[in-house]
Amino acid sequence: MPKVTYIEAGGEVHDVEVATGLSVMEGARSNGIPGIEADCGGVCACATCHVFVDPDWYAATGGPNENEHDMLDCATDPGPTSRLSCQIAMTGALDGLVVRLPATQR
Template sequence: MAKITYIEHDGTEHQVEVQDGLTVMEGAIRNMVPGIDADCGGACACATCHVYVDPAWTDKTGERSSMEDSMLDFASDVQETSRLSCQIKVGAALDGLIVRLPEEQG
């Protein structure tokens, strides 16, 4: 299990334990973190699970796939650290991960 901190745009923090093998999105949904809707259920077919990965964690979360990059075209306020949380698999290496949620998803 990895502890992941989700920070809403207003600064409200939600620290949850997410089982290895799930995605950051699934961890948010299962723990009712507001701001991650996941309309497509994690199929990388929407951008309603858009997060900003804390810069200290970008190497550990990996790079965006071309499909993920295309889907982020539909998200608002995309930044260098933007990711779709459905595309980030949780494992021991992500224990302590911090992600922030965009204001438009709050």
């Protein structure tokens, strides 16, 4: 199973396995990772699962589509590698993915 490293804003690191086909958001929620609220449940209708993808991994995630790009405008302090974790589907190619969580979600 592919692994994802979630790094909290305070620096705490969580290395977890996320099944292929699940989203990075689902992986965080099912493993009790704090900092991803996912108010909309993963349908790209909010920005409370915002993460910063490690720059080395950003291209591999495919980048945001138009709807996700619009929702990122609602995220707290989005940056050049911001993604909504509900929109990143795990694949074997993403084994080792690193994401950082923002200090707050809105």
